[in-house]
Every structure is written in structure tokens, then in C-alpha cells.
Amino acid sequence: MNQENSMGIGVLSERTGCKVGTIRYYEQIGLLPDPPRSEGGHRIYSLEHLKRLTFIRRGRELGFTLDEIRTLLGLVDGGSYTCGEVKALTLEHLQEIHKKITDLKRLEESLTAIAAECEGGAASKCPIVDALFKSR
Amino acid sequence: MNQENSMGIGVLSERTGCKVGTIRYYEQIGLLPDPPRSEGGHRIYSLEHLKRLTFIRRGRELGFTLDEIRTLLGLVDGGSYTCGEVKALTLEHLQEIHKKITDLKRLEESLTAIAAECEGGAASKCPIVDALFKSR
DNA sequence: GCTACAACCTGTAGTCACTACAGGTTCAAG
DNA sequence: CTTGAACCTGTAGTGACTACAGGTTGTAGC
Numbered sequence: 001m002n003q004e005n006s007m008g009i010g011v012l013s014e015r016t017g018c019k020v021g022t023i024r025y026y027e028q029i030g031l032l033p034d035p036p037r038s039e040g041g042h043r044i045y046s047l048e049h050l051k052r053l054t055f056i057r058r059g060r061e062l063g064f065t066l067d068e069i070r071t072l073l074g075l076v077d078g079g080s081y082t083c084g085e086v087k088a089l090t091l092e093h094l095q096e097i098h099k100k101i102t103d104l105k106r107l108e109e110s111l112t113a114i115a116a117e118c119e120g121g122a123a124s125k126c127p128i129v130d131a132l133f134k135s136r
Numbered sequence: 137m138n139q140e141n142s143m144g145i146g147v148l149s150e151r152t153g154c155k156v157g158t159i160r161y162y163e164q165i166g167l168l169p170d171p172p173r174s175e176g177g178h179r180i181y182s183l184e185h186l187k188r189l190t191f192i193r194r195g196r197e198l199g200f201t202l203d204e205i206r207t208l209l210g211l212v213d214g215g216s217y218t219c220g221e222v223k224a225l226t227l228e229h230l231q232e233i234h235k236k237i238t239d240l241k242r243l244e245e246s247l248t249a250i251a252a253e254c255e256g257g258a259a260s261k262c263p264i265v266d267a268l269f270k271s272r
Numbered sequence: 273g274c275t276a277c278a279a280c281c282t283g284t285a286g287t288c289a290c291t292a293c294a295g296g297t298t299c300a301a302g
Numbered sequence: 303c304t305t306g307a308a309c310c311t312g313t314a315g316t317g318a319c320t321a322c323a324g325g326t327t328g329t330a331g332c
Binding site for chain 1: 152153187190191193194195197198199208212215216217218219220222223224226227229230233234236237240241243244246247248250251254255256257258259260261262263264265267268269270271272
């Protein structure tokens with residue numbers, strides 16, 4: 001591992017912020033290609049792997065599922081992807097995020113309203129508990 | 137199952153909007169008490185079960201985890217819970233929800249910014265893909 | 273060359289909150 | 303007494319990892 005463009009799994013992990021176990025998991029599910037091995041069986045990664053794993057991590061940070069990332073990588077690997085295809089996937093994903101935000105906001109609102117009823121004292125009759133026993 | 141305050145799992149399911157499999161799951165993990173059985177082994181639920189399952193469902197709708205609901209039910213079962221305890225749990229939960237919303241909004245913002253760079257045409261060089269290959 | 277020990281290896285099981293199935297039994301209506 | 307819906311149990315699968323056990327390899331210092 002003395003060349004600068006080749007590294008073990010620990011270094012790849014550090015450079016991408018992706019845990020060792022997770023890297024092996026990505027390999028197992030076919031997201032990261034099987035790297036060559038040393039004589040003893042240790043994985044040896046190249047800069048290509050680093051690039052690809054960075055893509056995956058960044059995609060995860062942006063909330064894409066592994067399946068969406070797989071699709072995205074498939075397009076990139078094909079070489080003939082278009083900007084339109086990628087943008088469509090992204091916009092679809094943005095909609096999902098937006099829906100989640102809306103749902104959570106509604107949740108926050110309901111719960112805030114319920115909690116506001118409650119004085120939080122030592123009383124053993126609580127409006128929050130009452131609310132939970134009632135269906136909408 | 138002819139009495140109005142006693143019912144099979146199917147009716148309980150309908151009345152709570154909770155799937156049959158889910159009800160059995162809640163029993164398995166000790167959230168819903170084991171109901172008595174008919175001679176043939178069918179579960180027979182009372183209004184107490186209905187009340188408790190409603191509590192659980194409503195809690196889930198409000199985003200509480202099953203563990204949080206277990207704690208809440210523990211307080212209620214103890215009989216000597218105070219409003220303060222319940223409110224504390226609720227506020228803690230509200231904070232988590234708030235954090236999720238904040239995180240998702242940041243995500244939405246980043247992704248929107250990235251997507252705005254992209255014209256979505258037939259080009260095979262896409263700024264979204266470029267962004268994914270770069271770590272923050 | 274030898275010794276330590278960190279880093280690596282594989283395989284398996286656990287997480288959360290369900291859902292879905294297979295293969296069998298019971299209940300209630302007609 | 304027959305039919306068929308509703309019920310039963312147990313198991314496996316979901317997503318995206320994480321954690322462990324028990325073993326092997328790589329490397330730095332002596």
C-alpha cells in the first residue's frame with residue numbers, strides 16, 4: 001500500500017467518511033465493484049473506487065436511497081446518460097423530500113397543540129394522555 | 137362474538153385501522169396484553185384492548201416510537217404518572233421532529249440548488265452528476 | 273528472524289416497525 | 303353438514319446499515 005493511488009479499506013474509510021462495514025456492505029450488494037486483493041486477501045482500492053464511493057456517500061447525504069443511487073450510477077456507467085434523465089430522478093426525489101417535510105410539519109403542529117393543553121404539573125390527569133386515548 | 141363489548145381480531149382491526157398482522161405483532165412484543173382465547177384458539181378482545189390499541193395507534197400517528205409508547209403506557213399503567221412526566225416525553229419527541237424538519241429543509245435546499253444548475257437537456261455532461269462526484 | 277499488535281478477513285445476527293406468505297384450523301351462515 | 307371467510311402459527315423479507323465472534327495478515331520495532 002505504498003503507492004498514493006492505492007489504499008486499504010481503512011484509508012478508503014477515512015477518506016470518504018464511510019465506515020469499513022458499510023464499504024463491505026456496498027460491495028456485497030453490488031454497488032461498489034469487487035476490488036482486487038492482496039495475496040493475503042486484503043482489499044486494495046484505487047482512486048476509481050474512491051471516486052465511486054464518494055458519489056454514493058454524497059448521494060446518501062442528499063437523501064437518495066441506495067436503489068436511486070444504483071440507478072444513477074447505472075446511467076453514469078452506461079456513459080450515454082442525459083442531463084434530462086438525471087434531473088427527472090432528482091426532481092422526483094425532491095418531491096418525496098417535500099412530502100416528508102409537509103407530513104412532519106403537520107405532525108409538529110398537532111403535537112404542539114396537544115402539548116399546549118398540558119400544564120405539566122404533578123396532576124395525574126393529563127390532556128396529552130387523554131388525547132392519545134382518542135382516535136382522530 | 138355476539139356481545140358488543142367483545143370482538144375478534146378482524147373487528148378490532150377495522151375499528152382501529154390497525155392491520156391484523158400488526159395487532160399480533162404488538163402482542164408478540166408485549167405492547168398489547170395477551171387476550172383470552174376461544175376454545176378453538178381465536179383471540180377475543182374487550183373494550184379495554186380497543187382503548188389500548190387506539191392509544192398505541194394514535195401515538196404512532198403522532199410519530200412516537202413503539203419504545204416511547206411503551207414508556208407512556210408504563211406511566212399510565214402505573215396509575216401514578218404525572219402530567220409533568222408525560223409532557224417531558226412529548227417535548228423531547230417534539231424536538232426530534234423539529235430536528236428532522238430542519239435536516240430535511242437543508243437537504244431540500246442543497247438539492248434544489250444543485251438541480252437549478254441543470255438544464256435537463258440531452259447533454260451528457262450533467263452538473264448534478266458532477267456535484268455527486270464531489271465531497272462537501 | 274521474531275514478536276506484538278493493529279488492521280484486516282468472513283459470516284452471522286441484530287436493529288425498527290412492520291408486511292407477506294405458506295400451510296393448516298376454526299367459526300358461522302345457510 | 304357443507305362451504306368459505308376468518309382465524310391460527312411460524313418464518314422470512316424490507317432498508318441501510320451496525321456489531322460481534324473468532325480467525326488471519328501486514329508491518330514496525332528489536
